[in-house]
Ligand SMILES: Nc1ncnc2c1ncn2[C@@H]1O[C@H](COP(=O)(O)OP(=O)(O)OP(=O)(O)O)[C@@H](O)[C@H]1O
């Protein structure tokens with residue numbers, strides 16, 4: 621081995637990537653039943669028949685995205701010549717035109733979005749699907765975004781089925797169970813989605829998941845007894861998000877490396893525990909823009925603030941914003957679980973509304 625190779629070689633890691641959030645393991649413990657269920661729903665696609673549309677929901681960080689990507693990967697491997705899979709996060713594509721154009725891009729045919737109307741994009745997409753003559757399954761992650769901003773997109777996607785022979789199906793994912801409650805009945809009934817609820821992992825389950833990730837990531841014998849339990853326990857106490865456990869492992873391993881050690885110990889974990897917080901709220905906050913971002917910024921400086929005060933602070937710090945508009949943004953932030961509102965009756969003055977930032981979201 622050359623001297624530079626030796627320098628690249630980690631003392632502890634075999635594959636550091638295996639602790640990253642994007643890494644898709646070849647086995648997902650404790651999700652076998654759901655994997656089977658989703659596979660059953662999608663299986664008709666392999667025979668050119670319409671799949672069962674599926675709606676997956678549950679708390680953050682419990683495998684909804686990775687299970688769906690896992691099944692999509694299996695489906696591509698098994699029937700890639702007959703089925704296309706596309707997976708899109710609707711945070712990033714939250715209008716029908718943006719979403720439809722992105723699907724075309726994912727299928728390898730970029731459309732010039734600007735200048736094309738929605739119907740023109742649909743027409744092109746239909747043309748494309750006819751030419752490919754393959755079944756298509758579309759994964760819509762964080763689907764609440766498109767439901768909120770442009771629910772017609774779902775209808776448009778389903779409508780494509782009327783124009784092509786090979787079927788198009790949807791797997792939709794969200795943290796929230798009731799996102800379709802206010803959707804137009806026509807859209808809801810044509811979705812006809814089977815609901816799958818993902819339950820949070822128990823401590824034992826979290827432990828075995830993290831243990832498997834450690835086996836993929838570290839060289840044998842590197843992780844001391846007790847490390848996984850400590851990380852799993854922290855993750856379960858922080859809302860049950862596996863990403864918290866993975867971050868504990870990564871950070872502890874970093875301390876170990878900095879100390880030049882060759883064993884990740886319970887002491888390493890104890891040093892970093894306080895610095896590892898829930899991640900979902902952070903992820904959602906990072907995605908905000910404009911007014912929503914400004915509101916969160918202002919709320920982060922207060923424990924609780926009354927609406928009228930927030931309003932005047934907003935207008936002082938940023939651009940002028942009407943009461944109604946600010947209220948709309950607040951409703952939105954509340955609906956995605958980033959802020960909390962509390963109303964208090966104040967005699968003749970009517971009701972007062974207090975707002976606060978959710979620092980740690982509790983999901984059921
Ligand atoms: N059963 C499992 N086995 C191995 N890794 C898992 C398992 N469940 C979750 N993970 C890992 O935990 C992390 C979070 O999972 P994932 O992204 O699927 O969560 P999610 O339910 O989609 O969360 P969110 O609602 O925030 O989008 C990923 O890195 C994923 O690989």
Ligand SMILES: [Mg+2]
Pocket residue numbers: 684685686761
């Ligand atoms: Mg997800």
